[in-house]
Amino acid sequence: MAKITKKQKEAKGKVELKAYSLSEASALIKEITSVKFDASVDLAVRLNVDPKKANQMVRGVVTLPHGTGKDVKVLALVTPDKEAEAREAGADYVGLDEYLAKIKAGWTDVDVIVTMPSVMGKLGPLGRVLGPRGLMPNPKTGTVTMDVAKAVSEVKAGKIDFKVEKTGIVHAAIGKASFDAEKITENAQELLTTLVKLKPQASKGIYIKSIFMSSTMSPSVEIDAKRFAE
Known part of the structure; x- marks a missing residue:
C-alpha cells in the first residue's frame, strides 16, 4: 500500500465530509493541490443512466468559457x-x-x-x-x-467532448489548478448545465446522482448535486 505523504495528509484533513457548492469546491481544490506542476482539475459526474441502452447514452460537446488550460494538439x-x-x-x-x-x-x-x-x-x-x-x-x-x-x-x-462510461460516470478535465477559482467554477458550471440539457427521456428519478471535483493527486471534493436535480 502506497505511503501517504505529509502534504497529502494535510490536504485530506482540509476536506470536510459534506457537499460543497461549486465555488467552495473550486477554491478548496486550489488550496489542497500541492504538486509542483500545473495540475489538471477534473469533474466526475455519476448519472442515473444505463449506458448499455441506446436511449440512455449521454454524449456531447461543450466549449468551456475559459478553455482547458491545455495546449491541444x-x-x-x-x-x-x-x-x-x-x-x-x-x-x-x-x-x-x-x-x-x-x-x-x-x-x-x-x-x-x-x-x-x-x-x-x-x-x-x-x-x-x-x-x-x-x-x-x-x-x-x-x-x-x-x-x-x-x-x-x-x-x-476549449471545446471538449464527453461520453458517459460503462459505469455511468462522465469524467472531464475542466481546467488547471493555476486558474482562478471563479474560472474553475464557471467551466464546471458550463459542463454541468450541458449535462442537464442532455438528460435522456428514459432516465427516471434523480438524474445527477453525485459530483466530485479533484485535481492531479488531490483528494476528491464532493459537490452538492441537489441544485442540478430537476
Whole structure:
C-alpha cells in the first residue's frame, strides 16, 4: 500500500465530509493541490443512466468559457484545398496520406483529429488504432465537417467532448489548478448545465446522482448535486 505523504495528509484533513457548492469546491481544490506542476482539475459526474441502452447514452460537446488550460494538439486530415484554412485556424499538423501512413505505423501524438466527410472512408481501417485512444473523428462532436477552420478554432478555444462510461460516470478535465477559482467554477458550471440539457427521456428519478471535483493527486471534493436535480 502506497505511503501517504505529509502534504497529502494535510490536504485530506482540509476536506470536510459534506457537499460543497461549486465555488467552495473550486477554491478548496486550489488550496489542497500541492504538486509542483500545473495540475489538471477534473469533474466526475455519476448519472442515473444505463449506458448499455441506446436511449440512455449521454454524449456531447461543450466549449468551456475559459478553455482547458491545455495546449491541444490538433491534426487536420484534409484534402489539399482545405489545408490553408486548417493551418490558419491553428491546426498543428495538416495533411492526409502521409499522416494516415504515420497513424497506421502507430503514431498518435495528437489530442484531437478533425477531418472531412469525404475522408472518413480512409479512416475506417484505422479504427483499432484511433478508437481506443478516443481519437476517431465523429460528426456528433463536430470533428467531421466541411467547415474545418471552425472545428479547429473551437477545439483550440476549449471545446471538449464527453461520453458517459460503462459505469455511468462522465469524467472531464475542466481546467488547471493555476486558474482562478471563479474560472474553475464557471467551466464546471458550463459542463454541468450541458449535462442537464442532455438528460435522456428514459432516465427516471434523480438524474445527477453525485459530483466530485479533484485535481492531479488531490483528494476528491464532493459537490452538492441537489441544485442540478430537476
